[in-house]
Amino acid sequence: MDETATTTDVVVGLDGSAGARTALAWALQEARLRGGVVRPVTVWPEDRPPHVHDAGIGPPSAADVEGDVRSRMGSEAAEVAAAAGCEDVPVHPEVRHGQPAQQLIDAAGTDGLLVVGSRGRGPVRGAVLGSVSQQCAQYASGPVVVVRDDDAAPRAVLWQEPASRVVVGVDGSAGSVAALRFAEAEARLRGGELHVVHAWTDTVSGYGGPPWERPVTTLREQADAVLRQSMQSAWRDAAPDVQVRAETVEGVEWDVLTEVAEAADLLVVGSRGRTGWSSLLLGSVGLRCLTFSPCPVAVVRTPR
Template sequence: MSGTYLIGVDGSEQSRVALAWGLARAGERGAAVELLHVADDSFLSESVAFLSEAQQASEQMLAAETEYARSLGFTGKISGSAVVGHPIAEIEEASRHADLLVLGAHGGGRLAGSFFGTRAVKAAATAHCPVAVIPKDDVRRDSTVVVGVDGSDASKKAIAFAAEEASFRGLPLVAVYAWMPPLTPGLEYLWSEELVESQRAAAEEAIAIGVAGLASRYPDLEIRREIVQAPPVAALVQAAEGADLLVVGSRGRGGISRLLLGSVSHGVLQALPCPVIVTRA
């Protein structure tokens, strides 16, 4: 993957970790980088003077982060946009022309103009390209690439993305399918061995279909299959502890529901055990 990486910046420690991650990846892939700073106008006066001052501050932030990016040794193409507006709307529009959106993870909205934390979840739901959310304490682990499998078209996109990533990095691909028996409180005693076996068989079939064809496309790729009887979010978070990357799919539903991520992708972004990429269906 080359193309253009859109990286959100706000000068904070969290966003600089994400910036470093995005620049390193762009350097490996020969991608151009576009930095984006959004000054949130939600609480600003609508007067021309206030908006002009906010625009000037946004441009100063962009210039400082561009200089910082160069100080990290990135020699590729860097462009940038400094805008005043609604962060999620501005990110969504900018993502139309990007191949990957990279955001840092904040614990909350402590910084003016910041569009991270829970906003990263909203950005992942509305963006038109895959979204990478990077934890504050990210370190390059070079261990595994983990991907969630559930048999859906969204997970097929995630598997394809994760397989290419793992092959490029020379890392094992860990495909995780998590399943739970039907939960009917008070009636657990009705679970039969046949029911459990059918659930397990369905899981094995889904993961086999999900990784089918990868061995011929990536002959040197090591593929590990993990079928786990556990809630999906818990299973993925555990598998991704110490991983280099976790990839999950988003169904990308239309209408107002596009503002919502599925429970699994939302859950892993909240836990963020390692860098997480949410792919588009």
Template sequence: MTTPHGHPEAARTTPGAVVVGIDGSASAERAAVWAGTEALRRGRPLRLVQVYALPQVHTPIAVGTHEQVRAGLAERAEGWLAEARTAVLAESPGVEIGTAAREWSPVAALVQESQHAELVVLGSRGLGGFTGMLVGSTAVSVVAHAHCPVVVVRGRRPQDPPPAAGPVLVGADGSSDSDGALAFACDEARLRGVALTVVHTWSELVADGVLRPHPFQDDAAEIERAERARLADQVSPWRDKFPDLTIDLDVTRGRPVRTLLERAEHAQLIVVGCRGRGGFTGMLLGSTSQALIVHSPCPVAVVRSQDAGSEETR
């Protein structure tokens, strides 16, 4: 059932739902279909949300015209939601679906939805209220302020569906800040019945976000052994928690984005944290996040660390 548009605080949320931003685009529809499958795996309801706003005009308009525009936007929203619902049910007929057409800011509405959601899912390209969602400040704002993990659904090419085969990848930097991403990635791999590959990159120049005391003078093989041992220590508790899950360690000298994008060619999901030291510092505000979101050949999940939820993005 669709919720009334009304005041944003009056919108009824669905606790524990997988929430999808719908904007009438083919990308959002593919995201909804992906999210429907995800909701079934998790045993959660699916919530399709379309957020619209009255256009800003600089000249006065009649009240009647204003209401006509609002009614037209609401009607269009209902149509987009119905189309997305039909597409989801064609692939996941058993999933429970709720819909909501909301008049508000897309970022504010999705962040509010995330307070009660299990997961927020977005398409990689958009129309309507979500135009530019994933190439500008809107995407950064949603991911940076969301209270749950956010997934951007992508395929190899803009029109391609997301891949359904291959392992789950997770970027880890050896710090406790990436444990949230590891936990999420372990669950995803378990639910999908595939292996998890933990990707860690290292540099001869930088360690833990600071310049090494003797760059280029330390033995590269020794650095790699130390980095692998550090990563193994971090992953060890997750091996104990998920004894039936195959967890592979991929320790490589290089840059995080390039390495993850190379590995993603054969993966079905990339998981990264939004905080961390080393190669993943500034994940959400710099070129790293933009590159993954814009260029990844598979869906990208961004998971905030638990202590980041109450902090403002720096």
């Protein structure tokens, strides 16, 4: 099943920060590829209502203030769209009230793609991953893309070119299979390469016993089998319509994925893999990838 076939709405959080503008530019490019619309969303926390200046003719109504905010959001979107070459992408600004992460998640729903910056205007300025972006990745019911805006992120992004590359990590779990299908669709939109990676470690000889108990060749063969099974599970009906590079790499999963993702358009991970507590929606691998990836990261929820 094409994970993006019905996902034409791209919801992006705007809070006036540089990170949000970078996320908006990414969302506009993505919507152009999908033939969809961008819905920038600004959220006013309920405990901090908007400050309104009295211009001498009485305070404006809430509707007037919201209209002014939507107008400024539209102007910002038009400016970013012009710089990104996406002037033809429809933009529908929204203003919501409540907890920011929850409102963004509700706006995207199950079918929309939610895009957020890695950091916003939160109180912890030194944080690499802000609380809103982390909460969206943890609790959204649909796919979430976190776009970084710092010195570690590459400035030149390939979009619809043969040199484009989408990286996805698989481990045989249902979450990674869903991530693989999503990544295939993203690679197809870009006309680029799908790079499928399964990371494995020699934990037996390292910590569980002497190296002769289980040869490394056997562990590598098992890793190859997991990679093949993941791809077979994702493409039972037909072969992928993209160029595919698949490999197993020895190493810690998040280190391998963030290294392979260097200069990639997108890194895709499942919301949970085969490790961690089942009650967590975002596993340790996903969280570390969000924190250290050199490119935007998509977190894909396992279908219920």
